[in-house]
Amino acid sequence: MNTNKIALSIVTLSLVVGIVIIFSWSSVDDAGGSAGDPAQNVETRGGVQYITINAKGGYSPQVSYAKAGIPTKLIVKTNGTYDCSAALVIRSLGFQKILRQTGEEIIDIGTPRTGEPLQGLCSMGMYNFAVNFN
C-alpha cells in the first residue's frame, strides 16, 4: 500500500465518520420536556390531554412526554407542508393519511398506557416522532 492509498483511506474514514455524525445529529433542545416534566406541547383541557406535533420538514418535537391513563388526542399541525411529513403513518392506530398542506389533524389515541410509546412516521420512513407516556 503506497502513501496515496493511505491518504485516500484516511479521507474515506473521515467521510464515513462525517456521515455517521450527520445521521445521529439531532437538535437536543428540540425535545418536548423530559421524563418528569411534561412539555409545553402537552396540555389538558376538559379532562382530555392534547399533544401537539408540528409537521414540516420532519416532526417537532421529535420526542414528547405525556401522562398515561387519561383520554388523549394528538394534534398534528401542518403549515405549508409539502414534504414527506405530511404523509403521516401511525402503525399502532392503523392511521395513514396525507394531511392537508395547512391545517390541524386531530387524532384520537384513546387512553394510553405507561410504557407503550406512540410512534409516528412519514410514509417514506425518514422522519419520525415518538410520544412516551408515564
Next chain:
Amino acid sequence: MVKHVQVNLERETVEIETDSEKRPEEIAEILNEKIKPNGYILSIDNLNKPTAGKSDDVIWKAIPIGLIFLALFFLLQKSDILNFGIGGQTTPATSFLIGLIASVSSCLAVVGGLVLSLSAKISEDDESDTKTFMLFHAGRLVGFAMLGGLLGVIGNAIGINFTFTAILGIVASVVMILLGLNLAGVFSSHRVTLPVGIFNFFRKIEHKSLTPFAIGFGTFFLPCGFTQTMQIAAVGSGSFVSGMLIMFAFALGTLPMLALLSFGSASFAHGKHASLFFKSAGVVVIGLGIFALLAGLAGLGIINPFFNI
C-alpha cells in the same frame, strides 16, 4: 472463417481474428445472435480506447468521491434550506417550484438514485443512450400528466396506497444496490458465474423503446412525500385539466435535476474518466439505496426507525 480467438477475462475482451470481409460490427451482430441466450453481448472495443488499466487504484479514489456526494446530500437534508414555506393554493406555478425542491430532497434518494444507476448502467453498455433517456423523461412527463388528470376526475388517490408505494420503494432500492455494486465493480471479478437474469433485463431496456417510457411512467408511484402531497392536490383540484397541470408542472420541476443526472452520466461515461465516474456513481447509488431501503423498511414497520433526516 475464424482464424483465431483469444478471451481475456480480466479485461473482459474477446479478440477474434477472421478473414471475413464483413465489418467488425456485422460480425459482432452475427455472434450476438448466437450468444444472447447465454447472457453475453459483444460490442466493438476500440483498440486505442483507454482501458481501465489500474482499476484497483480507481476504486480507491471512487469511494471518497462517492462519499463526499453522499455527505453533501445528507447535509442538505439536515439543513432547513429545503423547508421554506409555500403557502396558499396549489397552482401549476407552485407545483413547479415544489418539483424543483423535491428533486434535491430525500426523494432524490429513490427517484434520482434509480435514474443515476439506470443511466450509468445504460451508458456503460450502450453508445446510443440519448434516445433511451429522452424516452424515460418523456414517459415521466406523460405519466404524471395523464395520471394527474385521472386523479382530478375520479377524485380518488390511486397512487397513495402507502403499503404499495413502500414495497415499490424497497424493490427500487434493492435494484439500486445491485446496480451500484455492479457499477462499482464488485461483481466484476466473478462476473462469469453471475446469474444474468437481472442484467439481461437491463440490457432489454436499452433496446426497446417501450421499456424506458414505461419506467418513466411508473416513477409516478415511487415513494416520495412531495409526489404524494401533489397527488392529493390533484385529487382536490376536481377536474382533468387542473389535475393534469398540477402533476405535469411538478414533473417538469423535477426534470432539470433528473436530466442532469441522466445526460450527465452519458457525457461522463463517454469521457476520459469514465471508469472513475462509474465507480463513484456506484458508491453514491449504493449509499442512497441503503438509505432508501432502511427508510422503506422503517416505513413499513419492519424495523425501528433509527434516523431522522
